[in-house]
Amino acid sequence: MTAPFKQADAVRKELIAGDDAEGRLDAWLALTLEGDLSRSRIKALIEQGAISINGQVVHEAKRKIRPGEHLLIAMPEPEDPEPKGEDIPLDVLYEDDDLIVLVKPAGLVVHPGAGNWTGTLVNALIHHCGDSLSGIGGVRRPGIVHRLDKETSGVMVVAKNDLSHRHLAAQFADHGRSGPLERAYQAVVWGRPQSLRGTIDAALGRAGDRTKRTVKHEDSDDAREAITHYEVVERYGQQPDASCLASLVECRLETGRTHQIRVHMAHIGHPLLGDPDYGAAFKTKANRLPEPAKTLVKDFHRQALHAYLLAFEHPSTGETLHFEAPLPEDMQVIIDALQTMDGN
Structure with a gap:
């Protein structure tokens, strides 16, 4: 009503x-x-x-x-949001009257929901932005136009008003096909894809679990188009047969499905290090690593995934804004240890 x-x-x-x-x-x-x-x-x-x-x-x-x-x-006047503002530190890269760009740390849930009604990015933004939130859909709240999984770190943009929210949402829905939107991720995966550069075109759908996804035949009722472009950036632990123990891979999204990179990389046999949902079968591979990489990887309890690059058109000025965030410390420590395996 x-x-x-x-x-x-x-x-x-x-x-x-x-x-x-x-x-x-x-x-x-x-x-x-x-x-x-x-x-x-x-x-x-x-x-x-x-x-x-x-x-x-x-x-x-x-x-x-x-x-x-x-x-x-x-x-x-815009109504107050149902979630309450909380004084949670934010790593802000850019902010104006229309939007805010920040680096989300691993472990922070984006939006309140079952089991996470407080301590989320939305709670932090309501506190940080205050009256600069002019109302989205009549409610004074931040406009979430894209999300990162709880344990994925990286750059995000959030709208402060209704016009910016619709403009940014349209760019993300277009996936950069006709505009400047650009998203790139860095992931550490087990092994090395056979092709150093390639495209994974495999539809995704629910995996019998409300939160998990799996590759589905394109004719399945819940199948959704999903396309990921990847490129191997570094290889670690070179083996006599030309394989390697792990790789740093850059992934760029042509679509934006839930868990897309995680499921796609697992689908081609190279799940992300630390991924509890799609890489659990590879946990014992850590035993093949020398110290200190062996212990560091065993103690790494999240997917090694970081959204390092985001570019988009500013809703008001039309300017293309470009932001990058370096790897978080926990991923960089893993990579530093992996690099020593090849004498780097």
Whole structure:
């Protein structure tokens, strides 16, 4: 049920329909307001009784607009978010009125949910951003347009207002096919892919578990297209047969499915070091490593995955912003130890 509208909490905006005004009220307003409010948000305001035409409150989004009509829009102040702000340190790379770019550490959940109602990135952002959050969908909250798994570190961008949220979300939905969006990850995997550079095109779906994913036949009901491009950057522990014990791989996403890199690399036989869900069968391979790599890898209890690069178009300026974050200390220590196996 739509919440009742409170006139006292509103900011009023007046419009007069021009000679070319036509079509549905919600569609015309979405076009006239030039992205200030989404069409779904406008529809909600109409249903709440927040819009009047010629002094009469309207409740139907499909009502036709006519030239010369006088509209009064009473936009409520954004509501406080249900999650509460928490003073959790953030590694901020960039921030302005529209968005914030930060480095998420491993171990931090992005959004509150079952088992993680506090201590999340959203809680931290609500505290950090404060009143600079102007409201997304009518709620004063950060706009999450992409996520990283709890135990994956790396660069993220978060929107501060509704316009930025929609603009960024559209870029991520397009996956960089027609714009400057770019995402790249660094992963440490077991062994070395047969091809030093390649593409994994394998649809993903649920694995019988709400949280896990697996490769599915493209005709499966829940199969979703998933494409990962990878390139081997370094090889560790070269063997007489030209294989190696582990590799540093760069992965770039053409799609953005849950656990995509983790499942795809496991699918081709090279799961990520430390991955508890898709690399558990490879845990004993640590016994083949010399010290100190052997102990470090055995004590590494998360997937070795870091989102090191993110580029996108700024929603307001149109400028392409580019951000990189170095490997976190725990992954760098592992790599340093692996490099010593080859005398580096």
